[in-house]
Amino acid sequence: MTRRQVLAAASRCHTAEGGIWHVLTDHQEWSDAPLPLPQEPAAWYQLAAAGAWQAVVADTSHPVAHDLVAARAQGRTGLSAAWCSLPFTVPVLCAAASGAGVLALQSAVQAAIAEGLPLQRTVVALVATGDGRWPAQVRAAETMLQARVGAVIGVPYDPQIRSTGMAQPGRLKPRTLAAASELVRAVLAAAHATWGEPLPPAAVPAAAHVL
Structure with a gap:
């Protein structure tokens, strides 16, 4: 191409x-089968x-903890490690701001620690599933994660995203836009803290020639 x-x-x-x-x-409907990518x-x-x-x-949608454990058991490089090895990659782990969500997230973080993944430049996005205060379990997990990852960003609940996705970005709540800006700043800060500012040029893959 x-x-x-x-x-x-x-x-x-x-x-x-x-x-x-x-x-x-x-551009397919949500109910259609995914393309073989x-x-x-x-x-x-x-x-x-x-x-x-x-x-x-x-x-991506692959479960990080399962990917790391399965890769170790099979003696191969998992998708999570492969993504992290790309030039200037900042991993963003997303989890629901719920008891079950942070339990899964904590499992992924422990697996990442065991595999030596770059948590110091990883950003965590805790996504609220409804209005109101976060459960105590979520607040405790947020405090624990602050010392292990680059940043923890809270993403508020926005019914507009739940109902129509990003089809009408102009109708997103101001606090949603503020959280998005904070998330971008956290990713850039993690990149600059790791590789410097400005970032050095990234390696350009060679073109593939099919004979």
């Missing part, structure tokens, strides 16, 4: 400030390099 083809495949979204961000999506993080890094994007958000 050429750079022109990669950019043409991306949907363009305009920000209120006049900027543009791109979204690579299959490559799992290897290096494939997506290659795609990002082809598109010449300076910053890329890769949204």
Whole structure:
């Protein structure tokens, strides 16, 4: 694929400030079967390099703790470790701000510690599942995590996202936008603390030639 083809495949979204961000999506209904896409993080890094994007958000859904434990048991490199090994990667662990959510998150953090993953540049996003104060178990987990990861960001509940996703970003609550900005700042701070500011140039993958 050429750079022109990669950019043409991306949907363009305009920000209120006049900027543009791109979204690579299959435009299918939620009920449709997922496309058979490559799992290897290096494939997506290659795609990002082809598109010449300076910053890329890769949204994955694999369970981190299970991935780490399974990879160790099978003697292979797991997806989590492969993502973390890419140049200038800042992992963002997302969990529901609930008892079950933080239990799963704590399991993932313990597994990451055992595998030597870079928790010092990892950002945790605790996503509220409803209005009101967080349960005591969630607040305790937040305090514990502060000393182990780069940052812990609370994402408030927003019924607009629950009902329509990001189809109408202009209707998001101000506190949701504030949390998003805080999350971005935390990711950039983790990157700068690890590799310096400004960031050095990233390695560009070589083009693949099929004969």
